[in-house]
Amino acid sequence: MAKIETKDVNLFYGDFHALKGIDMQMEENTVTALIGPSGCGKSTYLRLLNRMNDLIDNVKITGQILIDGEDIYRKGINVDELRIKVGMVFQKPNPFPKSVFENVAYGLRVNGINDKHIVEETVVRSLKHAALWDEVQDKLHKSAFELSGGQQQRLCIARALAISPSVVLMDEPASALDPISTAKIEELIYELKKDYTIVIVTHNMQQAGRVSDFTGFFYLGELVEYGRTADIFTSPKKHQTENYITGRFG
Amino acid sequence: MSLNMNEKIARSKRRSEMFAFGIFRALSFLVVAILFVILGFIIIKGGSAISWKFLTTMPTDGMTGGGILPAIIGTFCLVGGSILFSFPIGVLAGIYMNEYAKDGPLVRFIRMMTNNLAGIPSIVFGLFGVSFFVITCGMGDSIIAGSLTLGILTLPVVIRTTEEALKAVDNSFRQGSYALGATKIQTIRKVVLPISYPNIITGLILSIGRVSGEVAPILFIVAYFTTKLPTSVKDQVMALPYHLYVLATSGTNIEKTRPIAYGTALVLIAIVLIMNLLANALRRYFGKKVKMN
Amino acid sequence: MNKKFIKKLGEKLIHGLLTLSGSITSIIVLLIVIFLFKEGAGLFNRSTLGDDMVLAVNKSNPLNKIKAAKVKAIFDQQVTNWKQVGGKNDSIIIIRLEDLSTYYTEEQLGANLENVGACVSKLTDSLSGAVVYVQKKFVTKDFKGKVLPEEHLSLTEFFFGKEWFPTAVPSAQFGILPLILGTLWVSLGAILIALPLGLGVAIYLAEIADPRLRGVLKPVIELLSGIPSVIYGFFGLVVIVPLIQQAFNLPVGETALAGSIVLGIMALPTIITVAEDAMRTTPRAMKEASLALGATRWQTIYRIIIPYSISGITAGAILGIGRAIGETMAVLMVTGNAGVIPHTYLQPVRTIPATIAAELGESAQGGIHYQALFTLGCVLFVITLLVNLGVEYVSSKRKF
Numbered sequence: 045m046a047k048i049e050t051k052d053v054n055l056f057y058g059d060f061h062a063l064k065g066i067d068m069q070m071e072e073n074t075v076t077a078l079i080g081p082s083g084c085g086k087s088t089y090l091r092l093l094n095r096m097n098d099l100i101d102n103v104k105i106t107g108q109i110l111i112d113g114e115d116i117y118r119k120g121i122n123v124d125e126l127r128i129k130v131g132m133v134f135q136k137p138n139p140f141p142k143s144v145f146e147n148v149a150y151g152l153r154v155n156g157i158n159d160k161h162i163v164e165e166t167v168v169r170s171l172k173h174a175a176l177w178d179e180v181q182d183k184l185h186k187s188a189f190e191l192s193g194g195q196q197q198r199l200c201i202a203r204a205l206a207i208s209p210s211v212v213l214m215d216e217p218a219s220a221l222d223p224i225s226t227a228k229i230e231e232l233i234y235e236l237k238k239d240y241t242i243v244i245v246t247h248n249m250q251q252a253g254r255v256s257d258f259t260g261f262f263y264l265g266e267l268v269e270y271g272r273t274a275d276i277f278t279s280p281k282k283h284q285t286e287n288y289i290t291g292r293f294g
Numbered sequence: 295m296s297l298n299m300n301e302k303i304a305r306s307k308r309r310s311e312m313f314a315f316g317i318f319r320a321l322s323f324l325v326v327a328i329l330f331v332i333l334g335f336i337i338i339k340g341g342s343a344i345s346w347k348f349l350t351t352m353p354t355d356g357m358t359g360g361g362i363l364p365a366i367i368g369t370f371c372l373v374g375g376s377i378l379f380s381f382p383i384g385v386l387a388g389i390y391m392n393e394y395a396k397d398g399p400l401v402r403f404i405r406m407m408t409n410n411l412a413g414i415p416s417i418v419f420g421l422f423g424v425s426f427f428v429i430t431c432g433m434g435d436s437i438i439a440g441s442l443t444l445g446i447l448t449l450p451v452v453i454r455t456t457e458e459a460l461k462a463v464d465n466s467f468r469q470g471s472y473a474l475g476a477t478k479i480q481t482i483r484k485v486v487l488p489i490s491y492p493n494i495i496t497g498l499i500l501s502i503g504r505v506s507g508e509v510a511p512i513l514f515i516v517a518y519f520t521t522k523l524p525t526s527v528k529d530q531v532m533a534l535p536y537h538l539y540v541l542a543t544s545g546t547n548i549e550k551t552r553p554i555a556y557g558t559a560l561v562l563i564a565i566v567l568i569m570n571l572l573a574n575a576l577r578r579y580f581g582k583k584v585k586m587n
Numbered sequence: 588m589n590k591k592f593i594k595k596l597g598e599k600l601i602h603g604l605l606t607l608s609g610s611i612t613s614i615i616v617l618l619i620v621i622f623l624f625k626e627g628a629g630l631f632n633r634s635t636l637g638d639d640m641v642l643a644v645n646k647s648n649p650l651n652k653i654k655a656a657k658v659k660a661i662f663d664q665q666v667t668n669w670k671q672v673g674g675k676n677d678s679i680i681i682i683r684l685e686d687l688s689t690y691y692t693e694e695q696l697g698a699n700l701e702n703v704g705a706c707v708s709k710l711t712d713s714l715s716g717a718v719v720y721v722q723k724k725f726v727t728k729d730f731k732g733k734v735l736p737e738e739h740l741s742l743t744e745f746f747f748g749k750e751w752f753p754t755a756v757p758s759a760q761f762g763i764l765p766l767i768l769g770t771l772w773v774s775l776g777a778i779l780i781a782l783p784l785g786l787g788v789a790i791y792l793a794e795i796a797d798p799r800l801r802g803v804l805k806p807v808i809e810l811l812s813g814i815p816s817v818i819y820g821f822f823g824l825v826v827i828v829p830l831i832q833q834a835f836n837l838p839v840g841e842t843a844l845a846g847s848i849v850l851g852i853m854a855l856p857t858i859i860t861v862a863e864d865a866m867r868t869t870p871r872a873m874k875e876a877s878l879a880l881g882a883t884r885w886q887t888i889y890r891i892i893i894p895y896s897i898s899g900i901t902a903g904a905i906l907g908i909g910r911a912i913g914e915t916m917a918v919l920m921v922t923g924n925a926g927v928i929p930h931t932y933l934q935p936v937r938t939i940p941a942t943i944a945a946e947l948g949e950s951a952q953g954g955i956h957y958q959a960l961f962t963l964g965c966v967l968f969v970i971t972l973l974v975n976l977g978v979e980y981v982s983s984k985r986k987f
Contacts, residue, residue: 311883407612413909418913507816538821574806
């Protein structure tokens, strides 16, 4: 069974048809990259998977989205619970105005876990997991805003990992970072694959090629092509995909 | 290890959210209810007192009968005079602050002063009006002294309204105009003001509603009672809000003065309501026009 | 060439006009300060006895000066011995102009009071404990007693004096402590009512209400802030005051509580608007991050949004208090205006603005009472200045 499966998903912003009949399956412990020009719907699609689009008014969704075989848009589903299972890292580092420690502990605390030992242990483990521990272990109680951009983004990853999701969504996680920080994040993604199913939206073709197992190319709200990254990059079946990958537009 | 969310925690999260949101919704409806109770009360009680005659005749029998004409005319004169002073100067000042003034110590000082002026209690304006306009400038208890006092009270509102409207104009419009070789003044006149004037006008209309209801600044300037309609700016006039205050607090014959007080209150409320409706209508009208363009 | 010159001149003129308009608020504030403080400072520079009145005492009286409060105590007969006010052991004999007839016949005083001066002189000379309160003109050249000058009001007496009797005779009392406390009580009560209510509404508007509901609520709040204060006062007077009177079974319903309720309603729009604006500045990304971690919207509100916008919320609260302190008409109409130090909320109080509003009309222009009201104006001005500075300080604080 696929970890994530979407069947004929359509999304409308008012009259605007933003996603058109998307069918997609993602296997457990893989990295899937979503690529395409701006406004093609890839971020919108990503945000369907943890129901982040719920926050926007006037959105209509049809079709089915299954995670672990469960329809996440079914009535009566607990959205908070879904979001614990499906973590998210955003485009720009967005730490809370709290200490490094409290940033990571936030997800635990809002879910009722306040036991000092468990919280401490989880924070340390998550920071290590996000390859940030060595850099922040003596700054745990300083404001998260004192970290560099790249560190902040890894802190956001650690924060997402702390609540033990099984899926991690990443919305252009390195677009606001310098090359060295980007390299660190990519390395991290590769590491995380062992424990998580990762879906990453990226603008950066090379990045998609480097980190992902599967790639989906979105264009004007449609999933033009989806397959193994190696195949997409070396022998795209569709003309548009080829044009985009070779940099003729986008 | 996965964090299996405990059913109990999930429920308590939901419950506390529902509880909190319920409270906030209730509080919001309470505030709406407060407004409607006040408005409804005044409208119902005042409605029976109001007639064409009430609006167009003089008070009689020591203010226990008759109408409120002099108070309406007085308020009209005072408000008219005050906006003659505050609108042009305030709009110019707003343009200066947003378009000309470079961010430096001078502008910061002026802005601080404007903020301070806005924060000064209205009764202090009353004191100032008496000692400056009435006595030092020798204007006496006149329309002009009252108008100027109300005018300086309105000034910060007008300035802020103008500034905000100008700030909302995207800088690209200005740059586009400069790029075509227009001077600063041409840019302001031909580009910035045409875009921002709907917001300025809406703000100004709202401020008319506000200033009509002010009493404290003119408490020592307007007349307690007069049946003489003003013929010059040096005359003393009655004012609606002060008339309401007098009727409400110092009436000796409450059964007779209360209906007049309710009627006066309704007229005041009506002015505020009309100004608000007008402003909202204009907002919608201009909003549509902008969309159409 | 000529055209260009005219155009340039025009630009310069307009610029000048704009600069002038821009600086007008500063000029006005300056004028307000000058006129307020010029009149207000006079209070500390004159006798509270009344402009042409004096106190005459026996030459042997060791006192050289006396405070206004003591004069009042003497004439109210709360003090009956000079020892109690720092003099020698001698009982005090109070003599007002009208009391002279108990010592002298009308003939002796003269048909046109032409001999009063001599009588006063004789009286003060013969009665060692006498204190005579008469017009200055009766203290003649051959006066045998001595004039007891009154000490000028000190700042301490002004701010901490417990009695506000601006028209008391012989000595007006200008202690504003009851007025300050009255103002603070009413404002504090108002903010206790308005803050939870206002914050709740602000949260609802900023984070919970859907846009359509918000579109209804915003104009309501705008309207609430547009209603004139005298209408609030009137509503308070005819609805809230009687309700309080019945609910607590009081002799009068005009109380601090009534003032607080009315002011609380009036402060609502300020608090709601400022707090809502502050909450709206919370970056969307931060809210989303919280939700993405499984937090509910409510958890996001109180764990992220409120801490993030706390400086703006505080600014709103301070502004609300500032408005409450300066509000005049509504308070004047519902608080009962008793100038005593309040002990409960169910008691009439008198605030600073209400005092000015109620008394300026009755005070003689340029007189000591008139000046005292301007001094009150100065106090109000300084309070609002502090409030403004407080708001500026709070909102300029770095957001993490």
